Amino acid sequence: MAQILDIAQVGVRVPDRRRWEQYADEVLGFPTFRSSEGAVTYVRWDAFHHRLALSEGPEPELRYLVFDVGSAEALEEWAAVLTSKQVAVSRVDAAQCRERRLAGAIDFQDLDGHPVALGYGFQVAQEAVRYTRPLSVLRMGHVLLTVRDTARAHDFYTGVLGFKLSDWVHVTDAVRLCFLRVNPRHHTLALAPCRPGATPRLQHIMVEVESLDDVMRSYHHVRMRKAPVGMGPGKHANCQTIHVYVPTPGGFAIEFGYGHRRLDDTIHQPVIYPPGTPVDVWGGDVQSEEFVIG
Numbered sequence: 001m002a003q004i005l006d007i008a009q010v011g012v013r014v015p016d017r018r019r020w021e022q023y024a025d026e027v028l029g030f031p032t033f034r035s036s037e038g039a040v041t042y043v044r045w046d047a048f049h050h051r052l053a054l055s056e057g058p059e060p061e062l063r064y065l066v067f068d069v070g071s072a073e074a075l076e077e078w079a080a081v082l083t084s085k086q087v088a089v090s091r092v093d094a095a096q097c098r099e100r101r102l103a104g105a106i107d108f109q110d111l112d113g114h115p116v117a118l119g120y121g122f123q124v125a126q127e128a129v130r131y132t133r134p135l136s137v138l139r140m141g142h143v144l145l146t147v148r149d150t151a152r153a154h155d156f157y158t159g160v161l162g163f164k165l166s167d168w169v170h171v172t173d174a175v176r177l178c179f180l181r182v183n184p185r186h187h188t189l190a191l192a193p194c195r196p197g198a199t200p201r202l203q204h205i206m207v208e209v210e211s212l213d214d215v216m217r218s219y220h221h222v223r224m225r226k227a228p229v230g231m232g233p234g235k236h237a238n239c240q241t242i243h244v245y246v247p248t249p250g251g252f253a254i255e256f257g258y259g260h261r262r263l264d265d266t267i268h269q270p271v272i273y274p275p276g277t278p279v280d281v282w283g284g285d286v287q288s289e290e291f292v293i294g
């Protein structure tokens, strides 16, 4: 049975690409560079050519969320599996593969219309990352997507795509967050309910940093530049990540996280954290309008 190995890339549309590039440079600490024809801005933070690609659009919008399946053979297996489960897949064409810097991929949509892709052969960078401030990022950890029905989305990602349930966190009776994994990291995908009337969206991307110092340096760097902090520094109850969330001008936040828990499939039993479970065990709350879960 083919498996998803990891999260690999995120592509988004942002209203003002120049502003996002400046924000990456001055606040986030990530180097950016444009594609040769200029239509795409790549954002790099680890060993890969890029993890995030920005193009321009009238509104912030997720263009694709790519998971790594490891090989051409696995991709073919997945194409057959998805088709057999009535998920319409389309082959990513050669030009798009070049733009995304991968060898092959298929696109499809989840039940909320989020554009998901499976791919393989992601280009690795030739040189070390040149962060714009003291920072060390190990990898991309996860994304949080908002969805209309978290139970339905859970069934799709576990039943069709083979994600494993790590836990549910019931912040309140109405706000139930679902955490799913594809490897030992506690979660690769988190699902949260949309606020009433809101459209499902990408809410944040987590980058796993090397040390606690990277989290706290990020926090003070953002604060001293008078940029908004979304939440943190704090620590999550379920995945134990020590985090700081930084909203970006693209309508989604970057989470700098350290200490993210690893689970052993042979012993972990899914947990339901009851209503009243805080999102931050240190007692922190959401600190800016730009950062809302949902």
Ligand SMILES: [Fe+2]
Binding pocket: 142, 144, 190, 204, 206, 255
């Ligand atoms: Fe997160």
